[in-house]
Amino acid sequence: MLKKLRLALASLTVYRNFLQEKPVIKLIRHLDDVWQYGQDSLQAVESYHDFIFTLYLTGLSLDMFLLDFILHDDNPFSREAEHKPLEEISEHMVKAAARDLAVLQELYNFPWREVYSSYPLPCFTHAEKEGAKNIFQGQNWPDALPSLAVYYAENSRGVVSRYRALRWEKGKGLVGVKNPEVCHLDDLLGLEEQIKKLCLNTECFLKGYPANNVLLYGPRGTGKSTMIKALLTRYKDTRLRLVEIRREEVKELNKLVERLKDYKLRFIIYIDDLSFEDYETGYKGLKAVLEGNIQEVSDNVLVYATSNRRHLVKEYFSDRLKADEEIHFFDSMEEKLSLSDRFGLVITVPAPDRTTYLAIVQKLALAKGIHMEKEELEKRALAWSRNGHGFSGRSARQFVYSLGEYCQA
Numbered sequence: 001m002l003k004k005l006r007l008a009l010a011s012l013t014v015y016r017n018f019l020q021e022k023p024v025i026k027l028i029r030h031l032d033d034v035w036q037y038g039q040d041s042l043q044a045v046e047s048y049h050d051f052i053f054t055l056y057l058t059g060l061s062l063d064m065f066l067l068d069f070i071l072h073d074d075n076p077f078s079r080e081a082e083h084k085p086l087e088e089i090s091e092h093m094v095k096a097a098a099r100d101l102a103v104l105q106e107l108y109n110f111p112w113r114e115v116y117s118s119y120p121l122p123c124f125t126h127a128e129k130e131g132a133k134n135i136f137q138g139q140n141w142p143d144a145l146p147s148l149a150v151y152y153a154e155n156s157r158g159v160v161s162r163y164r165a166l167r168w169e170k171g172k173g174l175v176g177v178k179n180p181e182v183c184h185l186d187d188l189l190g191l192e193e194q195i196k197k198l199c200l201n202t203e204c205f206l207k208g209y210p211a212n213n214v215l216l217y218g219p220r221g222t223g224k225s226t227m228i229k230a231l232l233t234r235y236k237d238t239r240l241r242l243v244e245i246r247r248e249e250v251k252e253l254n255k256l257v258e259r260l261k262d263y264k265l266r267f268i269i270y271i272d273d274l275s276f277e278d279y280e281t282g283y284k285g286l287k288a289v290l291e292g293n294i295q296e297v298s299d300n301v302l303v304y305a306t307s308n309r310r311h312l313v314k315e316y317f318s319d320r321l322k323a324d325e326e327i328h329f330f331d332s333m334e335e336k337l338s339l340s341d342r343f344g345l346v347i348t349v350p351a352p353d354r355t356t357y358l359a360i361v362q363k364l365a366l367a368k369g370i371h372m373e374k375e376e377l378e379k380r381a382l383a384w385s386r387n388g389h390g391f392s393g394r395s396a397r398q399f400v401y402s403l404g405e406y407c408q409a
Helices: 002-010 016-020 022-037 042-058 062-072 076-083 091-108 141-155 192-206 224-229 247-260 282-291 317-324 329-337 354-367 374-389 393-401
Strands: 165-169 173-176 214-217 240-244 266-271 301-307 345-348
Touching (some): 016 022, 022 042, 042 062, 091 141, 165 247, 173 247, 192 214, 224 266, 247 266, 247 301, 354 374, 374 393
Parallel strands (some): 214 301, 214 345, 240 266
Antiparallel strands (some): 165 173
């Protein structure tokens, strides 16, 4: 029975990535040890428990781990299914995918309790994983291939189907963010007009209508970053994904866009605190993405950036003294100063006035369970702002967090 399972796993074709998963590598090692030394050998006993330990580290039972893999695997079939109906996919690939599903179902239904009655078991729950219950429940898995193809078309595959918030890391590529910060647009007081503009542009983008890249400009701590991150909450039931790239990695923006255009999802590339020193050249890559170069600009990607500077490339008065030194000096200056113009929509986010600042404080204090008389709270909040913090949403939050001793459950 164990040898049969080993041969079946070795025959995986379309879903062959399964063999590279850490728990599966350990399982295969165990099956090989059983094949070579016998089930009761020291090698087989040790490798079995190593497999169980590695599986426990995932936090999933083996059946849930298996279903999760199928729903998110990036393979030749899931790539095809994302972009075309099942009947347009190669017949040979469809048959290979169906055969692989039969193999994986064999693993799903393997009688672990019967074979390993005296050993720890792989925590089989046969619970229903969200998204899988309507696909695999009550049928042979190969027969579920049409429903699985629809799932890939609606949810994509790989890391972008598993996570709604991602970041780009040099050398690693796209990395999922397991616990992204949960932000709400309703928490941003006094920015109703700015939020309206941002949401209108985003909704056009999600519908496939023309939409602009966006620059949110304003003083620090005014809620620019929160506005962008809160879009994931506002549009949680859509195909929107948020991908953060650090300013230092902007030179890899073309590579990121090239990666994202292969998916049917909608991506907002988020760049926080965007600005460049006069000697940096990364802004040229950003301009190429915003305007398009020889390659067509992908219609499923927009760039949303925040900055404390209206002109994103620093300019010094001394630069103007070089006008007599460089032949095309004014062309160079125009190139530096025109970067922000490449954003079709520039939204100015002002610092809150005194009234709005105090309203933010009141709202945050209530949300955090801070019990204090209104007059006393406002008096302390104003003193906090005068102590170098100023009026801003960030300042209000920091002030409220300083009142932890007044928090009541």
